[in-house]
Amino acid sequence: MAQTAPLIPRLVASSIAIANRAGEIIRNVMSKGDLGIVEKTGKNDLQTEADRSAQRCIITSLSKQFPSITIIGEEDEPSDSPVPSDWVVSEVDQDILRLECPDNLQQVSAEEVVVWVDPLDGTSEYTQGLLDHVTVLIGIAVGNRSVAGVIHQPYYNYQKENEPLGRTIWGIRGVGVGGFEPKAAPEGQRIITTTRSHSTPEVQATLDAMKPDNILRVGGAGHKVMLLIEGKAHAYVFASAGCKRWDTCAPEAILVALGGKLTDMHGKEYSYDKNTPFPNKGGVLATGKGENHEWYLEKVPEAIRKKLV
Structure with missing residues (x-):
């Protein structure tokens, strides 16, 4: 077989x-x-x-x-x-x-x-x-x-x-x-996961604009997406160019297969062909199944969006 x-x-x-x-x-x-x-x-x-x-x-x-x-x-x-x-x-x-x-x-x-x-x-x-x-x-x-x-x-x-x-x-x-049991994030709340060790004023300003009820600051892109698919967070927000293609390729595929979405801060999907640059210069925005991805995109401050190109 x-x-x-x-x-x-x-x-x-x-x-x-x-x-x-x-x-x-x-x-x-x-x-x-x-x-x-x-x-x-x-x-x-x-x-x-x-x-x-x-x-x-x-x-x-x-x-x-x-x-x-x-x-x-x-x-x-x-x-x-x-x-x-x-x-x-x-x-x-x-x-x-x-x-x-x-x-x-x-x-x-x-x-x-x-x-x-x-x-x-x-x-x-x-x-x-x-x-x-x-x-x-x-x-x-x-x-x-x-x-x-x-x-x-x-x-x-x-x-x-x-x-x-x-x-x-x-x-x-x-x-x-x-390999796991998918779960939905709590209703009536907005829980966002983001970087633990690579924060910047732009990252924080973007989080503030989304007015989360709770912020989970953890390490690893894989771990952050795990929080989404296990219903522990609604979105993964990282308004910085610090991530790379090897950080997001596997998590994106699993999240999308489940019904979620991962893009840059402009709403564009990343390219993963062999000639693409490694850095995710547009930042990372990922949302779990059933979340309104566009709502989060609209909340990204325009000045910060312009820096992430």
């Missing part, structure tokens, strides 16, 4: 198994105590041994199974870095292969696919022990659209006894989502 299924379901089925292994690697690095932290561009842009190792696991595994796809990872790693054999994943999630693929994704070729990888989203929080903020993101794009995504939470349930550690969720546009 694995070889007869269309490419996109096969990619998602493999990405689920690969993300699970990357999560184990992230936990193993933490358990050893030496995170191998380096600063990339500043104190809030860190890289750890877990970032580097998880990316090598993901990219090597995907490249071996799908040699003709384009893969773009966050971390700058030498291509000849040795990869332990037990990091190279060949397993797949058989349940995904049984799903009916929508017509528009049936005939996708490997050359049309770009996979965006953030091996450890929420690195700063990882180094500070805020482990529930950490995710592994594997986003799948066809042409310039994000069509499927996998989010793995290595530390899901880590504070609970006798519960399985870790969770992987997925979404495919036109198919649906899995």
